[in-house]
Amino acid sequence: MATILTLAGDGIGPEIMTQAIEVLKAVNDKFSLDLTLESGLIGGVAIDATGEPLPDETLARARAADAVLLGAVGGPKWDAIERSKRPERGLLKIRGELGLFANLRVAKLYPQLANASSIKPEIISGLDLLIVRELTGGIYFGEPRGIRTLENGEQQGYNTMVYSTSEIQRIGKVAFELAKTRAQAAGTAAKVCSVDKANVLEVTELWKQTMIEMQKAGYSDVALSHMYADNACMQLIKDPKQFDVMVTGNMFGDILSDEAAMLTGSIGMLPSASLDESGKGMYEPCHGSAPDIAGQDKANPLATILSVAMMLRYTFKQEEAAQAIEQAVSDVLDDGLRTLDILDSSEAGLKQVGCKEMGQAVLAKL
Amino acid sequence: MATILTLAGDGIGPEIMTQAIEVLKAVNDKFSLDLTLESGLIGGVAIDATGEPLPDETLARARAADAVLLGAVGGPKWDAIERSKRPERGLLKIRGELGLFANLRVAKLYPQLANASSIKPEIISGLDLLIVRELTGGIYFGEPRGIRTLENGEQQGYNTMVYSTSEIQRIGKVAFELAKTRAQAAGTAAKVCSVDKANVLEVTELWKQTMIEMQKAGYSDVALSHMYADNACMQLIKDPKQFDVMVTGNMFGDILSDEAAMLTGSIGMLPSASLDESGKGMYEPCHGSAPDIAGQDKANPLATILSVAMMLRYTFKQEEAAQAIEQAVSDVLDDGLRTLDILDSSEAGLKQVGCKEMGQAVLAKL
Ligand SMILES: CC(C)[C@H](C(=O)O)[C@@H](O)C(=O)O
Ligand SMILES: CC(C)[C@H](C(=O)O)[C@@H](O)C(=O)O
Numbered sequence: 107m108a109t110i111l112t113l114a115g116d117g118i119g120p121e122i123m124t125q126a127i128e129v130l131k132a133v134n135d136k137f138s139l140d141l142t143l144e145s146g147l148i149g150g151v152a153i154d155a156t157g158e159p160l161p162d163e164t165l166a167r168a169r170a171a172d173a174v175l176l177g178a179v180g181g182p183k184w185d186a187i188e189r190s191k192r193p194e195r196g197l198l199k200i201r202g203e204l205g206l207f208a209n210l211r212v213a214k215l216y217p218q219l220a221n222a223s224s225i226k227p228e229i230i231s232g233l234d235l236l237i238v239r240e241l242t243g244g245i246y247f248g249e250p251r252g253i254r255t256l257e258n259g260e261q262q263g264y265n266t267m268v269y270s271t272s273e274i275q276r277i278g279k280v281a282f283e284l285a286k287t288r289a290q291a292a293g294t295a296a297k298v299c300s301v302d303k304a305n306v307l308e309v310t311e312l313w314k315q316t317m318i319e320m321q322k323a324g325y326s327d328v329a330l331s332h333m334y335a336d337n338a339c340m341q342l343i344k345d346p347k348q349f350d351v352m353v354t355g356n357m358f359g360d361i362l363s364d365e366a367a368m369l370t371g372s373i374g375m376l377p378s379a380s381l382d383e384s385g386k387g388m389y390e391p392c393h394g395s396a397p398d399i400a401g402q403d404k405a406n407p408l409a410t411i412l413s414v415a416m417m418l419r420y421t422f423k424q425e426e427a428a429q430a431i432e433q434a435v436s437d438v439l440d441d442g443l444r445t446l447d448i449l450d451s452s453e454a455g456l457k458q459v460g461c462k463e464m465g466q467a468v469l470a471k472l
Numbered sequence: 473m474a475t476i477l478t479l480a481g482d483g484i485g486p487e488i489m490t491q492a493i494e495v496l497k498a499v500n501d502k503f504s505l506d507l508t509l510e511s512g513l514i515g516g517v518a519i520d521a522t523g524e525p526l527p528d529e530t531l532a533r534a535r536a537a538d539a540v541l542l543g544a545v546g547g548p549k550w551d552a553i554e555r556s557k558r559p560e561r562g563l564l565k566i567r568g569e570l571g572l573f574a575n576l577r578v579a580k581l582y583p584q585l586a587n588a589s590s591i592k593p594e595i596i597s598g599l600d601l602l603i604v605r606e607l608t609g610g611i612y613f614g615e616p617r618g619i620r621t622l623e624n625g626e627q628q629g630y631n632t633m634v635y636s637t638s639e640i641q642r643i644g645k646v647a648f649e650l651a652k653t654r655a656q657a658a659g660t661a662a663k664v665c666s667v668d669k670a671n672v673l674e675v676t677e678l679w680k681q682t683m684i685e686m687q688k689a690g691y692s693d694v695a696l697s698h699m700y701a702d703n704a705c706m707q708l709i710k711d712p713k714q715f716d717v718m719v720t721g722n723m724f725g726d727i728l729s730d731e732a733a734m735l736t737g738s739i740g741m742l743p744s745a746s747l748d749e750s751g752k753g754m755y756e757p758c759h760g761s762a763p764d765i766a767g768q769d770k771a772n773p774l775a776t777i778l779s780v781a782m783m784l785r786y787t788f789k790q791e792e793a794a795q796a797i798e799q800a801v802s803d804v805l806d807d808g809l810r811t812l813d814i815l816d817s818s819e820a821g822l823k824q825v826g827c828k829e830m831g832q833a834v835l836a837k838l
Binding site: 270469 | 497555558560590591592593611612614617619624626627628629630631632633634635636637638669671672673674675676677678679680682701702703706709710711723724726727728729730731733734735739783
C-alpha cells in the first residue's frame with residue numbers, strides 16, 4: 107500500500123485536481139495498485155486557513171506520503187502579503203524540504219494540437235524534449251538574500267546564485283541517465299545539452315566544468331554539448347528539435363522550460379515531475395493557477411491527468427497504468443474534444459468542452 | 473568635431489566593420505558631420521597583441537571618444553584562457569568602465585524577411601519592440617563572486633545579483649522616456665512592461681517596487697505592467713506584439729533580448745546601443761563573432777551598418793543621416809540582396825551576396 111497526498115491549491119487547482127483524482131482512482135481500481143489518497147492544504151487556501159502557505163501539517167503528511175500531486179498555487183488575492191508568507195513560498199518550501207532537486211519538464215508536441223503553436227509546423231512537428239531543471243539550489247535558495255538600506259539611505263536588493271560540485275553532479279546524473287533511457291527507447295544516440303552562462307558567471311563555470319568531468323568519467327556514451335542561456339533561448343525557437351535532454355540550474359531552467367512548453371502551443375497539456383534522491387516525487391502541471399478562469403469550468407485538466415501518469419511511471423514504476431492514461435488522453439484529442447486553451451477555431455470537427463467534461467471523457471476511455 | 477572609436481574585434485568583426493566604416497564615411501561626407509574615425513583593439517585580437525582583452529590604451533581612447541562602434545568579440549581560440557583574461561571580459565569591462573548602463577535592443581521585423589522567422593507570420597508581422605536592458609549591474613557585476621573550496625573539500629561557485637534603488641531608477645527612466653518618444657512617433661499610448669522574478673528574488677522585488685513608485689511619481693502617462701521572466705519568455709512567443717518597451721535587469725535582459733531578436737528570424741539585422749548618462753554610447757550588432765564563417769565574406773554587415781544609424785540618432789542627434797542609412801538598408805532588401813543568414817531559398821528573385829557586396833550595395837544607395 108502506498109499513499110498519495112493531493113494538494114489542489116488555488117485558482118483552477120481544485121477543478122483540475124477533481125478530474126485528476128477521478129482518473130487516479132479509476133486506474134487504481136483497474137490495475138489494482140492499492141494506492142490511498144489523502145488531501146491537504148498549500149498556497150493561498152492554506153494561508154487563508156492557517157496563516158501559512160505550507161502548514162506544518164501539510165509538510166508532515168507530504169513527508170509521510172509516497173508521492174504528492176499538486177494543482178497550482180497563487181493568485182492576486184495573496185499578492186499583497188508580506189513575501190515570506192506568499193503562496194509561492196509554500197511551493198518553494200515543499201520543494202526544498204522534501205529535497206525535490208530534479209525537476210523534469212517534457213515539451214512534447216501533440217500532433218492533434220500542432221496548429222495551436224506560434225511556431226511553424228515544420229520547426230516543431232515531432233518535438234519531444236526533456237528539460238532537467240535543478241530545483242532546490244541556485245539563486246532560488248541561495249543565501250545571503252534580502253533588501254537592505256545602504257549608508258546613503260537608498261535600498262539595495264541582493265540574491266546569491268550558488269552551486270556546489272555535489273549539487274551539480276546530482277542533477278547531472280539524472281540528466282545523463284534519462285538521456286540514456288530515452289535514447290534506448292527511441293533507438294537513437296544519447297545526448298545532453300548543458301545550459302550555462304559560463305562566460306560571465308563563475309557559478310556556471312563550475313557547472314560546466316563539472317558536467318565535462320562527469321561525462322568523461324562515466325558517460326562517454328552520452329554526447330555532451332554546452333550552450334549559453336541566451337543562445338539556448340534563441341536555439342529553442344530556431345530549431346528546438348536539435349535538443350533531446352537539456353540540463354540547467356534553477357533559474358535558467360525556470361525560463362527555458364516555460365519557453366519550451368510554449369513552443370508546443372499547449373502548456374495546458376504538459377506535466378512535470380520533481381524527484382528526490384530516492385525517486386519519491388511531487389507531480390504537477392507546468393501551467394499555473396490561472397485565476398482569471400478559476401471556478402468557471404474552463405480549465406484544461408489534461409496536464410494534471412498526465413502528471414498522474416508521470417507519477418505512476420517514476421515513483422510507482424507502473425508503466426502500463428501510465429501508458430493507459432496517456433493513451434486515453436490521446437484518444438480524447440483524437441475524438442476532437444478541446445478545452446478553450448487548445449481550441450483552434452479554424453479547424454473543423456472539434457468540440458469545445460469544459461474541465462469536467464474533458465476529465466470525464468478521459469475516464470470513459472480508461 | 474567628434475571622434476568615433478571603432479573596435480572591430482574578432483571573428484567576423486573585421487569584415488562587418490570594414491563595410492560599416494565605409495557607410496559611416498559616406499554619410500559623414502554627405503551630411504558634413506565632421507566625424508573623425510579611430511580604431512583600436514578589443515577581445516581576442518587585443519589578447520594576442522597585448523595579453524589583455526581590453527588594453528588600457530583602448531579604454532583611454534574609448535573614454536576620450538564621443539562614441540564607440542564595436543564589431544564582435546570572442547572565439548574558440550581564446551576559450552581556454554584563464555577567465556579574467558577572456559575576450560568577453562573586455563566587453564564587460566568596457567561596458568562597466570564607460571558606465572554604459574542602458575542597453576537598447578530593438579527587435580524589428582523587416583517585412584522583406586518575414587519568411588526567415590520560425591514564428592507564424594500573423595504572430596510577428598509588424599513586430600517592433602524595444603528591450604531596455606540594464607547593462608552595468610545585476611549579477612554580471614555583483615560581488616562577492618568566484619569559486620571556492622568548501623571545508624568538505626568540494627568546490628562551490630557563487631555570484632551575487634544586486635541592484636540599488638538608484639540603479640533601477642536610472643534604467644527605469646530610460647525605459648519610460650523611450651516609451652513616450654516611441655508612442656509619440658507612432659501615435660499610440662505609451663507602455664512599459666517591467667520584467668522581474670519578484671515572486672522568488674528579493675532583488676527583483678525591489679526592482680518592481682521601484683518601477684511602481686517611479687510610474688506613480690512621474691510617469692502616470694505611461695501604462696506600466698509587470699511580468700515574471702518565465703512568463704515573459706513565453707509571452708514573447710505567444711504574442712510578442714502585446715509589448716512595446718520591455719525593461720529588465722542585466723541577466724533577464726541578456727536572455728529576453730536574444731529571444732526577441734530570434735523572433736524576427738534575422739538577428740543578422742539587429743543593432744544595439746549601450747548608453748551612459750550623458751548619451752555617449754557604444755554601438756554594436758546583436759549577433760556575435762560567428763567564428764565558423766569568419767574571413768569567408770559570408771557575414772551580414774547590416775546589423776553593424778544599422779548600429780551606425782543608431783549612433784547617429786542617439787549620440788549625434790543626426791536623425792536625417794540615421795534615416796538615410798536605414799532607408800538604404802531597406803532598399804537593398806527590396807532589391808532582393810541577401811547574405812546567407814537571411815536567404816530564403818524558397819523565395820524567387822533573391823540574390824545571394826557576400827559581406828562586401830552587401831556593404832557596397834548599401835553604399836551605392838546612399
Ligand atoms: C511559482 C514560481 C515560484 C515557480 C518557479 O519559479 O519555480 C514557477 O514559475 C515554476 O516554474 O514552477
Ligand atoms: C558575450 C556576453 C558576455 C554578452 C552578455 O552576456 O552580455 C552577450 O551575450 C551580449 O548579450 O552582449
